[in-house]
Amino acid sequence: MDIVTGILIFVATVLGMELFAYAAHRWVMHGPGWFLHASHHRPRPGAFELNDLYAAIFAVPSIVLLLGGVRLGWWPGFTWIGAGIAAYGAIYFGFHDVIVHRRLRTGYVPRSSYMKRIVQAHRLHHAVGTKHGTVSFGFLWAPRPEILKAKLKASGVLTQVGTKGD
Known part of the structure; x- marks a missing residue:
């Protein structure tokens, strides 16, 4: 697969993940998955909350696709999709956990x-x-x-x- 196609798949995956995240948040986390997500809507007594398990759950497809694309000989596009899912997870962590909830202290103040x-x-x-x-x-x-x-x-x-x- 050529690099341009791979990058297009990667970017499309990152953008598509916002739609997936919206749907998962609205209809899973605020639905049958509330038993985990409820911890995120309450004060956190320690460094972690049950809601953090969603990060591990959503990392599984990324890991499987990266493994399959890089090591198991699957279609090369799976590597780019897995990387796009991982990139969205990193972006989400930066926005949500670092900037919004300040789980890591950085001193960053949103100005834009x-x-x-x-x-x-x-x-x-x-x-x-x-x-x-x-x-x-x-x-x-x-x-x-x-x-x-x-x-x-x-x-x-x-x-x-x-x-x-x-």
């Missing part, structure tokens, strides 16, 4: 409008502590905070959006 929007959208997501009624399930893309606040107010989940979620 994009970064501020992502952080605020995720904070509004956490303004609701249950699996129902929350907003903003994406990680690298999020609606404008005004839209999210309006949805939370309209649903009656929060009476004073803007104080807890900001």
Whole structure:
């Protein structure tokens, strides 16, 4: 496989992972997988939470595809797909765990409008502590905070959006 095709597959995989992550977050983590994800919507007593198991679960397809593509002679595109999944996981870790939740202290302060929007959208997501009624399930893309606040107010989940979620 030529490098250009591989890079296109890689980029498409990273972009596609945002759609997959949105769906998994909305309909699995806030659905039948809430038993693990609920720990992420509560104060964390230590360095880890049950929700961290999702990182290991979602790493399995990446590892299998990388192994198959690199060592087992599978279609070379699987290597690029596995690498794209791994890259999305690294990007997610940087955005979600480092920048938004500050699980690693870096001193980074979001200054761009994009970064501020992502952080605020995720904070509004956490303004609701249950699996129902929350907003903003994406990680690298999020609606404008005004839209999210309006949805939370309209649903009656929060009476004073803007104080807890900001």
